Amino acid sequence: MADFPRRHFVQGLFASTALLSCATSGHAAPANPSGNSAANNAATPAPAPKFDFDDVVRRARDLAAAPFDARPPVLPDALAQLDFDTWRDIKTRSDKAFVLSPQSPFRMQLFHLGHLYKRPVIVNTIRDGIPTPIPYAANLFDYGRAKFDKPLPVNLGFAGFRLHYPLNSPKSSDEIISFIGASYFRFVGRGESWGLSARGLAVDNGSTNEEFPFFREFWIEASQQQGDRAIIYALLDSSAATGAYRFELSPGKQTELDVSATLFSRKTGVKLGLAPLTSMFLAGENEHRFKDDFRFELHDSDGLLIHSNTDEWIWRPLRNPPTPQITTFPARDFRGFGLLQRDRAFDHYQDLELAYQSRPSYWVEPHENWGDGHVDLLELPTADETNDNIVASFVPSESFEPGKALSFGYRITSFLDAAKFSPNGxxxxxxxxxxxxxxxxxxxxxxxxxxxxxxxxxxxxxxxxxxxxxxxxxxxxxxxxxxxxxxxxxxxxxxxxxxxxxxxxxxxxxxxxxxxxxxxxxxxxxxxxxxxx
Known part of the structure; x- marks a missing residue:
């Protein structure tokens, strides 16, 4: 299971989705004087349309027109009071993993609600273009050390999901991507350990009005064109905006995630952060204020890299400042940005368990020009390595007002080799x-x-x-x-x-x-x- 740090636990919000059912008539067909059957004369019914990204866009548009409801259901005390280690011990049973399609190498497991993950999400699988919600069932899970005095509600829901894939060996499957908590997700390439995360959207990042949009519902399917790819649709909600997302996962030595998104505004005067990346920096060679630790460096990422539209490559070492700091970098029609882990020397970290030297770097490349704006770098002070204190995102200059839609696309690449994304010294x-x-x-x-x-x-x-x-x-x-x-x-x-x-x-x-x-x-x-x- 992924090493989920005790940090950035932001709660999702439960919202049930109406399921459409088809009713059939109980009346018999009238007799046909010609002797031909009624079925022969009836028009062949059109096949049901296949679920796709447009369906999620319509839901996001409708959701933006409705009042925002942030109230989560109340979790049973036995789940809400779980500590981190007991919650993490609850795992999907291996024989209950979901197969996306008979030919697909992907297997899906679900995350149980509990601890700080208190907002359920709906998880659907898609087969032959038809989405089917997964109902909660206690027998899906091995509860480990967690004990409950009475059965859990049958409509409990899930905290999120993860996909497994034969990433590092054709003989075994590894966790390759997970979605859990607000709009957080993270994924890895071959030989990488878990580190930084990405988010669907940042809102008023670093301000006292900051809010954390969350994914209400997911739809997951294996790609019909390329069997070694998975497609994930997600519906995002917040008081500021709603959104439809499509993620296409391409596993490999450098795993890629292509993202298409359409946002709908709910209110004025908010600062949106697109393609946000979230990481941790406690100490590095440039700044080591904490002396009482045998490890000299502690970070998931050590710098922000930006490729400007003038072909300049900008490197900003990360810091753990004494007070919150926001640094802005003008980035009109930028070519890419990312949070990178460049230092790959084990002896700089000396951590046998957490493997900081193999934490991935994430690089964001827009599919098209995003126009005028800037890359925001937020650095927060932290006294230990359990807090994600670094956020980088692109902030458009144009205001995003109610009634407007914003569509954009980008690719995130997860990698170890820093030379790939910076050709100069x-x-x-x-x-x-x-x-x-x-x-x-x-x-x-x-x-x-x-x-x-x-x-x-x-x-x-x-x-x-x-x-x-x-x-x-x-x-x-x-x-x-x-x-x-x-x-x-x-x-x-x-x-x-x-x-x-x-x-x-x-x-x-x-x-x-x-x-x-x-x-x-x-x-x-x-x-x-x-x-x-």
């Missing part, structure tokens, strides 16, 4: 220290700091024999750059750039730095928000 380390040479007697400029940035990859190794061909390009929006200098680093076949910066007391600065040779840009642009502590 990449930032692999960010360090900071006192702004003077070690052992030097020179006075330290007040309120100054030295940042060391390691670049590797791309074509940097070519310049190791003649570093004089490389220029540091740096800038700050505040304070003063005291000096910059460059050192070859044969250990990484790249270079270490240094920048010393001074700031007036109590102020902050946004720093930028990249390497070039002549007019040729050699690296990503390193950006950093310096908050002196």
């Amino acid at each position: 990449r930032v692999i380390n960010t360090f900071q220290t006192v702004a003077k040479a070690l052992g030097s007697s020179e006075p330290v400029v007040p309120n100054s700091r030295r940042f060391l940035i390691d670049f590797a990859g791309g074509d940097l190794a070519y310049y190791l024999d003649d570093p004089s061909l490389i220029e540091i390009v740096s800038a700050t929006n505040n304070g003063q750059i005291l000096r910059t200098f460059l050192m070859p680093d044969p250990y990484i076949k790249g270079f270490r750039a240094a920048i010393d910066v001074a700031l007036p007391p109590g102020q902050t600065a946004d720093l930028r730095l990249f390497l070039r040779s002549g007019q040729r840009v050699l690296t990503e642009t390193w950006v950093y928000s310096w908050l002196p502590q």
Whole structure:
């Protein structure tokens, strides 16, 4: 079962969906004077239309026109009071896993309600284009250590679902994707462990008015065109907007999830975050404020990468700030963004159980231009690794008003190899220290700091024999750059750039730095928000 961290537990909302039934007449057909049967004269009934994305769009549109109902049903106390470990011990019985189709390699298991997952969702399977809801039944589950004094309600519902697939070996199935809690979902590629998550939608992210849209209902089927793909439809609801989603899962070494969505607005003045990604950053080489731990680094992701429409690659190391921080990056018609885990060295984490070095990176690529907007990066302070404190999403500039629909599509790729999504020299380390040479007697400029940035990859190794061909390009929006200098680093076949910066007391600065040779840009642009502590 997936390692579900004790974090981002946001509750879903139960809503029953009316099931359409066909009534047949009990009257006999009248006699036919010609002797031909009535059946021969009757028109052949048209086949029932197959369920598809348009059906979910219609439901989302109708839902947006109805009053928002956020009231969840009350769970039995025995479920609501389960602790995390007891809830996690409840599993779908292996002999009760659902087969999407006879030829499909996917198997579906359901998540039981309980602990902090208190809002049921409806889960349907689709066969031959016909959706069928899965009724709750106690015999679907092995309850492990959980004991109940009386039977659970027969209309209980489920907390979510997960799909299994022979991802890492043709002889066994692995959990590859799961949907549970609000609009959260996560998936993995070959050789990856569970880490960051994605969401269907963010609303007023980072504000006191933030809300968490949730999926009310799912429909799951095996692809009819390609048997090694699964298709998931989902109906999203919130007080701000409703939405129809279609997810097409393509498993592999780098698993891909193609997303199509149509949103309908319910109210004015909300900030929507599209394709939101959620992760955890407690400590890294750039910021390790917590000393009482044998592990030097603790994070699911260590940086935000953005590919702009001007072909600039921007790398922003993540932080665990002392106070909540939102950083915005202009991103008109951007080509992609993602939260990446670049540091793959086990000895930097030293965690034998949680395997931070194999946590996936997620990369979002729009299927079409999303227009004017910006990528928001929210960083929240956290004192431990159980909290998701990082959120990145695209925020459109255009307001989203009631009566409007917003359709968009994108692909999320889960991967381990950072080189795939950044062809230039990449930032692999960010360090900071006192702004003077070690052992030097020179006075330290007040309120100054030295940042060391390691670049590797791309074509940097070519310049190791003649570093004089490389220029540091740096800038700050505040304070003063005291000096910059460059050192070859044969250990990484790249270079270490240094920048010393001074700031007036109590102020902050946004720093930028990249390497070039002549007019040729050699690296990503390193950006950093310096908050002196």
